[in-house]
Amino acid sequence: MSNLNIQKIRNDFPILSQQVYKKPLVYFDNGATTQKPQVVIDEELKIYTHENSNIHRGVHYLSEQLTQRYEDARKVVQKFINAPHDHEVIFTSGTTESINTIAFSFGEKYIHEGDEIIISTLEHHANIVPWQMLCERKNAVLKVIPVNEKGELLVGEYEKLISTKTKIVAVNHVSNALGTVNDVKRIIEIAHQYDIPVLIDGAQSVQHGKVDVQELDCDFFVFSGHKIYGPNGIGVLYGKEKWLNQMPPFMTGGEMIKKVTFEKTTFNELPFKFEAGTPNYVAAIGLAKAIDYIQNVGLENISTYEKELLDYATQKLEAIEGLKIVGTAKEKVSVISFNLENIHHYDAGMVIDKMGIAVRTGHHCAEPLMQRFNIEGTIRASFSFYNTKEEVDKLCDAISTVKQMFG
Numbered sequence: 001m002s003n004l005n006i007q008k009i010r011n012d013f014p015i016l017s018q019q020v021y022k023k024p025l026v027y028f029d030n031g032a033t034t035q036k037p038q039v040v041i042d043e044e045l046k047i048y049t050h051e052n053s054n055i056h057r058g059v060h061y062l063s064e065q066l067t068q069r070y071e072d073a074r075k076v077v078q079k080f081i082n083a084p085h086d087h088e089v090i091f092t093s094g095t096t097e098s099i100n101t102i103a104f105s106f107g108e109k110y111i112h113e114g115d116e117i118i119i120s121t122l123e124h125h126a127n128i129v130p131w132q133m134l135c136e137r138k139n140a141v142l143k144v145i146p147v148n149e150k151g152e153l154l155v156g157e158y159e160k161l162i163s164t165k166t167k168i169v170a171v172n173h174v175s176n177a178l179g180t181v182n183d184v185k186r187i188i189e190i191a192h193q194y195d196i197p198v199l200i201d202g203a204q205s206v207q208h209g210k211v212d213v214q215e216l217d218c219d220f221f222v223f224s225g226h227k228i229y230g231p232n233g234i235g236v237l238y239g240k241e242k243w244l245n246q247m248p249p250f251m252t253g254g255e256m257i258k259k260v261t262f263e264k265t266t267f268n269e270l271p272f273k274f275e276a277g278t279p280n281y282v283a284a285i286g287l288a289k290a291i292d293y294i295q296n297v298g299l300e301n302i303s304t305y306e307k308e309l310l311d312y313a314t315q316k317l318e319a320i321e322g323l324k325i326v327g328t329a330k331e332k333v334s335v336i337s338f339n340l341e342n343i344h345h346y347d348a349g350m351v352i353d354k355m356g357i358a359v360r361t362g363h364h365c366a367e368p369l370m371q372r373f374n375i376e377g378t379i380r381a382s383f384s385f386y387n388t389k390e391e392v393d394k395l396c397d398a399i400s401t402v403k404q405m406f407g
């Protein structure tokens with residue numbers, strides 16, 4: 001049993017006390033984005049009200065103060081994922097930009113005709129399309145690790161795919177569509193036997209439990225601020241210094257340079273080489289606040305409580321006739337994707353919404369995964385530590401209504 005005081009936690013998130021359609025909001029779309037605690041909202045307000053100034057450029061008071069706060073935020077992220085150095089933490093706009101940066105920069109330097117890149121069937125489009133386009137540009141080949149019926153990666157098949165032709169492996173830590181937790185440590189170990197770097201898309205893992213990039217030994221790790229109770233428009237690209245130093249910049253412009261003449265430009269050192277232009281310093285500081293917040297709640301408490309919610313919801317949903325859960329991996333985070341027999345997921349989602357319950361319907365930006373299961377999409381309920389068993393019961397009631405209406 002977890003020892004979190006959920007009511008107290010809910011009071012930290014102002015949006016949760018809201019009503020929609022005159023019903024208390026039940027927010028089960030945390031996989032898409034999480035709500036923000038008041039401390040994060042206040043932090044951004046405080047910066048714009050009292051502290052705003054562009055960073056790294058001015059010698060004046062406000063600029064120096066805020067530059068320090070931005071660099072402190074980088075250190076908070078460094079500690080949070082246990083990166084060896086703060087200059088290995090690059091701020092981006094989100095997971096999507098982080099992956100594109102790596103695909104362009106690493107791809108520019110290391111991918112050549114005939115090389116192979118391995119991803120998995122479980123990937124979000126953000127970890128498919130950048131690699132697919134890179135393969136098109138370089139005449140390289142994209143290989144895909146298959147999944148079993150439960151939505152678990154077939155590591156044996158991965159071992160067959162990997163070879164000296166492989167130049168990078170990019171997989172998610174947790175599947176956004178099914179909630180599967182992948183054994184990324186094993187995937188990394190196998191790749192490292194061939195000296196192949198591995199990128200872990202952590203967009204759906206960092207908010208559910210402790211991540212230690214040194215323990216995983218991943219070469220790159222990326223995530224988004226808005227999915228971890230932080231602001232929008234900020235994300236993280238962690239990379240081992242040995243790779244980042246070798247890789248060329250992706251975006252160019254202000255801040256990322258050492259010296260510019262019309263003849264030649266030399267580049268700044270890490271992390272600035274990968275942070276062209278004015279970064280979203282307000283959101284970076286807000287992200288550090290969000291990290292502080294969840295660390296105070298405790299990542300172990302969060303995983304224990306969310307596991308309880310997952311088990312409770314799985315049991316309740318499984319008992320509903322005609323409901324089929326898609327993704328039944330042994331290791332899962334608090335995400336349940338399901339379909340209702342003979343009822344389209346959009347129709348179900350619309351009715352559930354009218355009961356004040358926010359769930360996601362569709363392909364969850366994972367169309368190839370949906371194709372693997374021969375479905376167009378699912379209804380996805382993704383739970384956070386601020387959700388309750390009573391809310392899960394409300395979802396079950398709403399599903400009964402859907403069945404009555406369409407049955």
Ligand code: PMP
Pocket residue numbers: 031032094095096097124126127172174175176201203204224365
């Ligand atoms: N990867 C995964 C696993 C995701 O769940 C998401 C967001 N749904 C992304 C990448 C893209 O994240 P963002 O839109 O914040 O860039």
